[in-house]
Amino acid sequence: MRERAAKTADWFRRALSSSGTERDTALLVIKSTLAATAAWWVAEQVIAAESPAFAPFSAVLTMNVTIHRSLWQAARYTGAVIAGVLLQAGVVLLIGPSLIAFVVVALLALTLGRWPALGEQRSQVATAAFFAFSAYLSAESTVGRATELGQIVLLVVVGCGFGLLVNLCVFPPLRYRGAEHGLRTLAQELSTLLGDLADGLDTGDVDSERAARWCRLSDRAHRSLAAARSGMETAESSLALNPRKLLPSHRPHREFARYRRVLGAMERAVHQLASLTRSLHRWRQEENTYSYSAALTAYARFTGTLRAVTDLLTELDADRLEEQSARLCELAGEAESALQEVTASAREHDLPLADPSRPYGVLIVEAARLMEEFRLTADALTSRAGDDAAALPAGDATGR
Known part of the structure; x- marks a missing residue:
């Protein structure tokens, strides 16, 4: 009681x-x-x-x-x-x-x-x-x-x-914070997954149980993606016919083009991570050796830098967007450097990237695609609202 x-x-x-x-x-x-x-x-x-x-x-x-x-x-x-x-x-x-x-x-x-x-x-x-x-x-x-x-x-x-x-x-509803909340929740799910990936790859702990957990975390990110879309739609709908949007305190929050681009990039990142976790699961099932520990360690550092990006997105705030976007660009640069280490390690250890029966080539490709989406996320928050609106079709909530 x-x-x-x-x-x-x-x-x-x-x-x-x-x-x-x-x-x-x-x-x-x-x-x-x-x-x-x-x-x-x-x-x-x-x-x-x-x-x-x-x-x-x-x-x-x-x-x-x-x-x-x-x-x-x-x-x-x-x-x-x-x-x-x-x-x-x-x-x-x-x-x-x-x-x-x-x-x-x-x-x-x-x-x-x-x-x-x-x-x-x-x-x-x-x-x-x-x-x-x-x-x-x-x-x-x-x-x-x-x-x-x-x-x-x-x-x-x-x-x-x-x-x-x-x-x-009487307090007409203005739900622009709902768009931020949806993106923050989605970023939190991605951060959890990337953190677990980095830890497992760094320690070489890629057993079947951990690989299955990565798949479950990926599924949770997909569910959060649907909630983020709903929050974005509600936020945009709340502006229509709402007199509160004319108040000076709410004018900075009337443009959702940046958030739409971020959501589109994060949506594609969710799909890339799903493919990545499936590849790692297959790695565990098909590989009998862990002689590529250096490449795994480089990949762990890369996923760790991506986690730092998602950690920042969990604190997304329209009132601090300029400060956060600058830091996001710095983290994206660090992630690109970590990706170069991954590709260099793959070449140095002669990973069978061209062998379609082995997962290494897929892992490198997925890493490059993930980096592209996170770079787009940083660019979306850095660009101006007018540039975003011109870059997107009207009404596109996912950036596609």
Whole structure:
């Protein structure tokens, strides 16, 4: 019990002291409560609706992590509700309020609910149709029935309106830090993998268990890559229609072209490392000698320098980008020198690079490709935003 209380207190402490997931969650809860309360008051006191819950429900449903997505959610939700209400009204007018009419309404609403244009709100077509059918049966006159159906649509519009208004005016979400967080997390996974590679190659510990661990770490990096892409998309989406981006404190963070190029380079590096770990696994399975210890040691130094690059990327911060990009270029230069040592050691010890049945040639090729991607990463952070935007197609989130 005490441990749970301590964790809860720590959660609130993080929400109050620094930006992050905790603060974002707390703000979303507070804003949703404010929007729902305002929508309920208008529905109950101003409209005097018999079912005012539609308004706060709509307000909470349209509250999203970005204003752009909130707008789309509201539009799709309102469209789904209107479609459901109109569908129910049309069927009942033709058939009358009966069980057969309900079957037809359900069949058509659930079919229309498969329409991809409504996105996540597709299920609301059937929900609105069922509520509208119930409201229609409870009304005692034709005018009352029309009023009930119109009131459902009005409550949804009121709720969506308050949801959008609160999201726009009360701490509108700006998720540019989400792009940094995704890149930092991905860099941490790469750093762990490269560190383990460097340690294993330096000590000659390339047994089957360690090679299998490298493959698992590579898989984890692939999963982090998907999260980094999602964070980048959310960050870019948060800028659309957001008034906070006009504030001086947020203007340096309005350009994501650099981060898109970094993500593209890191994505390709993840794939290269996956190929590298497979080659090392095959090395362990096919080699019966470790007479190439000098080449392994050189390769370990190379992966160690790449780890230093990823360690710096784990601290990526838009406010310190110039300082970090300069240091990143220095580390990239050190990695290029280490790569030259790898190729020199391969020539000195006459490694069978041209033998397709041996992994050495693949290892050298993968090392060169990895170096290229890390050099591109350094160049991406060093270049100007305008140069980046010109170098990339519009909307390209991976740098491809």
